[in-house]
Amino acid sequence: MSTDQDVNKDKRPPTGGLTASYDDSLVKVLLYSLAAGLVIVLYVLIVVRVEKTRTKIDPVDRACMIAAEEMTRTVVSHPRFGLIGLDDNRLEENTSYGMEPSPVRSLNSINASIKVAADFASKIDSRLMTDLIDQDLDVLSDLEASLYTKLADSLKETNTEEGNPAYVKAYQSLRSALPNNINIKSLKLTMGGYGKSSGRQTSIKAPETGASGATYAENGFYRENIPVPVTTSHSVRFYKTYELSKSVPPEKFVLKSEGMLPAAVLLEATLEDSHDGSQKKKSACALIGSPSEAPSASCLVLRFPQGMPVSSNKLSFFFQTEIQPENSEGYWGQALDGSVPGKGHLCPTIDPVLTPMKPDQAIVCSLYNWLKNIAPAPSLDQLDKLMEADFASAYSREKLTRFNYVNSCIAIDTGARQRAFLNATMPGYNGQHALANCFEYPNQSSVFPSSALPVVIDREGRALLSGRADFNEELVNSYLDSLYSTNLAALETMATARRLSRKYQAIADDKRVKLARTAGRNALNIAEKSFEIAERSFALLGNGLHKIDRSEAYLVGRQFVFLPAERPLTEDDLLKQDSSLIWTRKDASTSASVLIPWKDYFHGTGGVTVEGKPLDLVLAENLKPPCTGPLTVVFDSRDLQSGGAVIPHLSRTYPFEAHPITEGQSAYYCVNGLKTGSKPEVCWSILIRDNAFHKNTATSGNRYPLKNRHQWHREFEPPFASCPQLSFEIQIRRPLPRVDSVPRSTLVTDPRFDRKSPVVPPIPAEMM
Numbered sequence: 001m002s003t004d005q006d007v008n009k010d011k012r013p014p015t016g017g018l019t020a021s022y023d024d025s026l027v028k029v030l031l032y033s034l035a036a037g038l039v040i041v042l043y044v045l046i047v048v049r050v051e052k053t054r055t056k057i058d059p060v061d062r063a064c065m066i067a068a069e070e071m072t073r074t075v076v077s078h079p080r081f082g083l084i085g086l087d088d089n090r091l092e093e094n095t096s097y098g099m100e101p102s103p104v105r106s107l108n109s110i111n112a113s114i115k116v117a118a119d120f121a122s123k124i125d126s127r128l129m130t131d132l133i134d135q136d137l138d139v140l141s142d143l144e145a146s147l148y149t150k151l152a153d154s155l156k157e158t159n160t161e162e163g164n165p166a167y168v169k170a171y172q173s174l175r176s177a178l179p180n181n182i183n184i185k186s187l188k189l190t191m192g193g194y195g196k197s198s199g200r201q202t203s204i205k206a207p208e209t210g211a212s213g214a215t216y217a218e219n220g221f222y223r224e225n226i227p228v229p230v231t232t233s234h235s236v237r238f239y240k241t242y243e244l245s246k247s248v249p250p251e252k253f254v255l256k257s258e259g260m261l262p263a264a265v266l267l268e269a270t271l272e273d274s275h276d277g278s279q280k281k282k283s284a285c286a287l288i289g290s291p292s293e294a295p296s297a298s299c300l301v302l303r304f305p306q307g308m309p310v311s312s313n314k315l316s317f318f319f320q321t322e323i324q325p326e327n328s329e330g331y332w333g334q335a336l337d338g339s340v341p342g343k344g345h346l347c348p349t350i351d352p353v354l355t356p357m358k359p360d361q362a363i364v365c366s367l368y369n370w371l372k373n374i375a376p377a378p379s380l381d382q383l384d385k386l387m388e389a390d391f392a393s394a395y396s397r398e399k400l401t402r403f404n405y406v407n408s409c410i411a412i413d414t415g416a417r418q419r420a421f422l423n424a425t426m427p428g429y430n431g432q433h434a435l436a437n438c439f440e441y442p443n444q445s446s447v448f449p450s451s452a453l454p455v456v457i458d459r460e461g462r463a464l465l466s467g468r469a470d471f472n473e474e475l476v477n478s479y480l481d482s483l484y485s486t487n488l489a490a491l492e493t494m495a496t497a498r499r500l501s502r503k504y505q506a507i508a509d510d511k512r513v514k515l516a517r518t519a520g521r522n523a524l525n526i527a528e529k530s531f532e533i534a535e536r537s538f539a540l541l542g543n544g545l546h547k548i549d550r551s552e553a554y555l556v557g558r559q560f561v562f563l564p565a566e567r568p569l570t571e572d573d574l575l576k577q578d579s580s581l582i583w584t585r586k587d588a589s590t591s592a593s594v595l596i597p598w599k600d601y602f603h604g605t606g607g608v609t610v611e612g613k614p615l616d617l618v619l620a621e622n623l624k625p626p627c628t629g630p631l632t633v634v635f636d637s638r639d640l641q642s643g644g645a646v647i648p649h650l651s652r653t654y655p656f657e658a659h660p661i662t663e664g665q666s667a668y669y670c671v672n673g674l675k676t677g678s679k680p681e682v683c684w685s686i687l688i689r690d691n692a693f694h695k696n697t698a699t700s701g702n703r704y705p706l707k708n709r710h711q712w713h714r715e716f717e718p719p720f721a722s723c724p725q726l727s728f729e730i731q732i733r734r735p736l737p738r739v740d741s742v743p744r745s746t747l748v749t750d751p752r753f754d755r756k757s758p759v760v761p762p763i764p765a766e767m768m
Contacts (some may be wrong), residue, residue: 058282058284059173059174059177059178060174060267060269060282060283060284061247061284061286062173062174062177063170063171063173063174063177063267063269063284064170064189064247064265064266064267064284064285064286065245065246065247065286066166066169066170066173067155067166067167067169067170067189067265067267067286068245068264068265068286068287068288068289069245069290070154070165070166070169070170071086071151071154071155071166071191071262071265071288072085072086072087072089072245072288072289072290073085073091074086074147074150074151074154074165074166075091075104075147075699076143076146076147076150077697077699078139078143078697079351079664079694079695079697080136080139080351080352080694080695081105081110081136081139081140081143081695082102082103082104082105082695082696082697083102083103083104083105083695083696083697083699084104084105084106084107084110084143084147085104085105085106085147086106086107086147086151086239086241086261086262086288086289087104087106087241087289087290087292088103088104088105088106088109088292088293088294088295088375089103089104089290089291089292089293090102090103090104090293091104091699102696102698102699103293103295103296105295105373105375106241107140107143107144107147107239107261108202108204108238108239108241109204109375109376109377110140110372111140111228111230111236111238112204112205112222112238112375112376112377113371113372113373113374113375113377113378114133114136114137114140114230114236114372115207115228115230115236115377116207116371116377116378116379116380116383117129117133117368117371117372118130118133118230118231119207119380120371120380120383121133121368123380123384124319124387126364128357128361128364128365129364129365129367129368130231132352132365132368133230133231133234133368134231134233134234135352136372137230137231137234137236138234140236144259144261145259147261148259148260148261149162150162151191151261151262152191154166154167155167155189155190155191155265157187157188166189166265167187167189170187170189170267171184171187174187174269178271181273181274181275182271182272182273182274183271183272183273183274184269184270184271184272185270185271185272185279186268186269186270187267187268187269187270188267188268188269189265189266189267189268190253190255190265190266190268191256191262191264191265191266191288192253192254192255192256192262192263192264192265192266193240193253193254193255193256193260193262193263193264194240194248194252194253194254194263194264194285194287195252195254196224196254198223198224198225198226199223199224199225199226200223200224200240201218201219201221201222201223201224202221202222202223202224202238202239202240202241203221203241204221204222204238204377205220205221205222205376205377206220206221206222206228207377207379207380208220208380208381216228222238223238224237224238224239224240225237225238225239225260226238239260239261239263240263241263241288241289242263242287242288242289243289243290243291243292244287244289244290244291245286245287245288245289245290246286246287246289247284247285247286248264248285248286248287249285250266250283250284250285252285253266253285262288263287263288264285264286264287264288265285265286265288266283266284266285267283267284267285267286268281268282268283269281269282269283270282294375294376295373295374295375296724296725297636297637297638297722297724297725298370298373298374298637298692298724298725298726298727299634299635299636299637299724299725299726299727300367300370300386300634300635300727300728300729300730301632301633301634301635301656301726301728301729301730302315302391302632302633302634302729302730302731302732303630303631303632303633303654303729303730303731303732303733304628304630304631304632304633304731304732304733305438305440305630305654305731305733305734306407306408306457306630306733306734306735307405307407307457307459307627307628307629307630307631308392308459308628308631308732309457309459309460309461309676309684309735310392310459310460310461311323311460311461311676312461312674312732313390313391313392314387314388314389314390314391315386315387315388315389315635316387316388318359318360318363318674318730319360319363320360321360323674323675323676324358324359324360324673324674324675325672325673325674325675325681325683327672328358328359328670328672328673329356329357329358329670330356330357330358330359330362330668330669330670330671330673330686331356331418331421331422331668331669331670332348332349332354332355332356332357332362332666332667332668333346333347333348333349333421333422333425333666333667333668333669334346334347334348334349334350334664334665334666334667334693334694335660335661335662335663335664335665335666335667336663336664337663338663339660339661339662339663340425340432340435340660340661340667341432341433341435341436341439341441341660342427342432342660343427344661344663345425345426345427346421346422346425346431346661346667349666349693354666354668358670359668359670359673359674359686362668362670362686362688363688363730365668365690366668366688366690366692366693366728366730367728369690369692369693369727369728370637370692370727370728371383372692373692373695373727374637374640374641376641377641378637378640378641379640379641379642379643381643382639382640382641382642382643382646383640385645385646386635386639386640386646389635389646389647389648390648391633391648391650405456405627405628405629406448406454406455406456406466406538406542407455407456407457407627407735408454408455408456408457408463408682408734408735408736408737409448409449409452409453409454409455409538409736410452410453410455410476410737410739410742410760411449411452411736411760411761411762411763411767412742412744412760412761412762412763413671413736413762413763414762414763415671416762416763416764416765417434417669417671417685417763417765417767417768418669418671419765420434420765420768421434421435421669421768424765430764430765430766431765431768433765433766434765434766434767434768435660435661435667435768437766437767437768438687438731438733438768439656439657439658439659439660440654440657440658441657441658442657442658445766447764447766447767448538448767449538449761449762449763449764450535450536450537450538450539451534451535451536451537451538451757451758451759451760451761452537452538452760452761453465453466453476453537453538453541453545453760454466454537454538454541454542455471455737456625456627457627457676457677457682457735457737458625458626458627459626459627459628460676460677461676461677461682461735462676462677462678462682463677463680463682463735463737464625465541465544465545466541466542466543466544467541467542467543467544467545467557467558467623468544468545468546468623469623469625471679471680471737473679473680473739473741475545475546475547476545476739476742477741477742477743478547479545479547479554479562480742480743480746480759480760481743482552482554482562482564482566483530483533483534483562483564483748483759484534484743484746484748484759485564485566486526486530486564486565486566486594487526487527487530487531487534487748487749488568489526489565489566489567489568490523490524490526490527490530490565490568491523491527491749491751492568492569493519493520493522493523493526493568493569493583494520494523494524494527494751496519496568496569496570496571497516497517497519497520497523497569497583498516498520500512500516500519500571500574501513501516501517501520504516512574512575515574515577515584516574518583518584518585518586519569519574519583519584522582522583522584522585522592523569523583524751524752525592525593526565526582526592526593526594527749527750527751528750528751528752529593529594529595530594530748531748531749531750531755531757532750533556533562533594533595534748534757534759535748535757540556540557540560541556541557542557543557543558543559544557544558544621544623545557546558546610546611546618547610547611548561548608548609548610549608549609549610549611549612550609552564553601555598555610555615555618556595558598558618558619558621559597559598560595560596560597560598561595561596561597561598561601561602562594562595563582563593563594563595563596563601564594565582565583565594568583569581569583569584582594598615598619602615605619629652630652630654631650631651631652632650632651632652632653632654632655632716633648633649633650634648634649634650634651634716634720634724635648635649636649636720636724637724637727638721638724647718649716649717649718649719649720650716650717651715651716651717653712653715653716655712655715655723656726656729659726661689662691664693664694665689665690665691665693665694666689666690666693666694667687667688667689667690668686668687668688668689668690669685669686669687669688669768670685670686670687671683671685672684672685673685673686673732674686674732676735677737680737680738680739681737681738682735682736682737682738683735683736683738684732684733684734684735684736685731685732685733685734685768686730686731686732686733687730687731687733687768688728688729688730688731689728689729690727690728691725691726691727691728692727692728711723733768734767734768736763742760743759743760744760745758746758746759746760747759
């Protein structure tokens with residue numbers, strides 16, 4: 001049959017195919033038009049049906065519903081909590097252009113989170129967190145009373161200072177829906193509950209610990225209006241809430257006790273017919289509720305810009321008192337008049353006032369601010385997992401490991417960093433520059449002083465001289481003393497040479513005049529070179545410092561030999577004409593040098609030992625201390641709400657770079673917040689920024705200055721489901737060895753350009 005069809009096709013006239021194609025196109029157009037017509041008809045029928053349904057709703061019921069919906073948008077505010085209402089939602093209607101809708105927290109949600117935080121405070125025996133909770137509960141008690149008053153005022157017929165939007169909108173809705181001959185003689189709105197007013201099960205989960213057998217819980221949920229003990233001096237109560245506002249029969253409406261937040265609203269209206277004067281009383285009841293919307297996911301970040309000591313592998317580590325050095329108090333600041341870095345500056349915190357405290361207490365403050373803003377409330381068991389989650393395994397991952405990573409130096413703490421944080425965070429001041437370094441703003445210059453001796457802090461938190469496997473304090477002091485003494489001897493020799501040159505000119509002793517001038521030139525060169533060595537210590541000593549055996553010389557960076565010249569020239573030296581003295585050598589460019597390449601000094605490695613080892617072995621050493629580069633650890637709030645593992649997310653990237661401390665938020669800085677190692681002890685600074693210290697109280701929406709870098713959640717191991725917002729960050733940074741024996745206030749001088757440089761430099765403010 002297929003063959004016959006092919007033959008017939010071949011016998012068709014050429015124009016037949018075009019006609020069939022034209023007919024097919026016409027059929028398609030007709031079918032599409034018919035389908036479009038059916039869609040339009042169906043849409044019209046749906047619209048008509050919806051309008052008919054609307055008209056069937058009683059105008060009194062609709063007015064009551066509108067009042068209930070308006071009550072869900074009634075909020076009070078406080079900087080500690082942001083906007084507070086009856087439900088967790090967002091104020092979509094009030095949002096300005098370009099802003100994100102302002103989040104609203106319910107008292108139920110806040111109290112549930114604070115209850116968990118109080119149980120956690122009791123578990124870790126934190127009096128500070130308990131005190132903060134007591135302060136917050138005092139504030140919440142006042143806010144609850146304010147919210148009750150504002151809700152009651154919104155239902156009043158007469159306008160109040162806060163307005164009466166629920167009454168006005170309900171009245172307008174009823175008036176517009178009634179016929180012209182029907183007047184509203186009276187309209188009354190009353191708030192209360194529906195069904196029982198106490199003891200019913202709410203939708204707020206109670207923590208398993210402590211709630212079993214308690215009268216305030218039922219089936220794992222809090223009961224309505226039953227006091228729940230939080231601290232020894234405070235208790236809270238929870239309220240029945242509904243997922244959305246809807247009309248219900250008014251017979252079960254009940255009045256609540258004074259001060260109890262409502263769950264329903266009752267509308268009572270008297271309608272009058274203007275034709276015959278007859279009156280009719282009508283009532284309606286609506287539940288108060290809206291779809292619950294939990295706050296966005298947030299996170300706790302631990303940042304180690306100079307690597308992490310392996311001992312700090314758990315959050316609980318930072319609560320150990322033995323890791324804190326003496327005088328380890330730090331200070332809080334709050335950003336005012338703008339962001340920092342930016343147009344703002346830091347000043348002492350207000351509401352609450354945070355006094356100087358140790359780092360573990362500061363972490364408690366920020367941890368509490370994070371916990372009380374997590375909704376639904378975190379699990380107490382998950383908080384235990386958070387404290388013990390081990391992230392030291394990062395060191396077994398090759399991509400997080402670096403070698404020969406110079407992350408510290410020998411420098412003297414003069415208090416510049418603390419002063420900059422407390423007093424110099426105004427725009428353009430060094431405190432802002434220091435914080436820009438901390439938050440890794442781009443185009444920041446290196447902060448290590450060029451004259452500092454480089455140090456490596458390994459994964460154990462121990463200090464090692466760069467290029468060595470140890471920290472030889474005696475070697476450091478000997479080298480620094482030799483360097484200073486050489487510079488001082490050169491300066492003295494210059495003065496001596498000038499004096500002797502004038503003396504011998506007076507008696508026309510040309511030979512000794514020439515020798516004195518040679519000594520002066522050599523001394524000038526040595527003074528300049530010793531200044532240059534001191535000024536460039538960080539670069540020169542990157543590959544090690546060693547003492548050469550049976551000699552006063554030092555092997556510097558496995559490239560040069562430093563030959564100290566600590567005895568200045570005397571007149572006797574000039575009279576003896578001793579050519580072995582470095583000051584009187586004639587070839588000043590080579591022979592009279594204190595820093596020469598080791599190949600020019602030794603002319604081979606045979607028979608030369610350095611600290612008991614053959615020179616060639618020391619030169620061949622390629623020490624790779626086990627240390628890491630920058631490390632970021634992130635904990636997601638979503639892990640605290642589930643029953644699974646609390647997983648540390650690890651990466652070398654820093655997703656919150658170039659983000660300032662936003663206005664109203666707080667920061668804490670402690671110069672000596674953590675100690676590791678011994679001989680010498682290594683002190684780490686701790687910087688905390690708390691983005692949950694204050695919440696936005698504007699109803700017009702939020703403009704988040706702290707936007708997460710796009711898709712950074714994929715750069716972590718394991719990756720996140722989505723990017724959480726930064727709640728608070730702990731930076732453990734700037735490890736510095738405490739070497740009290742090094743010379744202080746000792747300067748070397750460049751006499752040609754009248755420059756001075758410290759042998760051991762002070763720690764600049766930028767090294768915060």
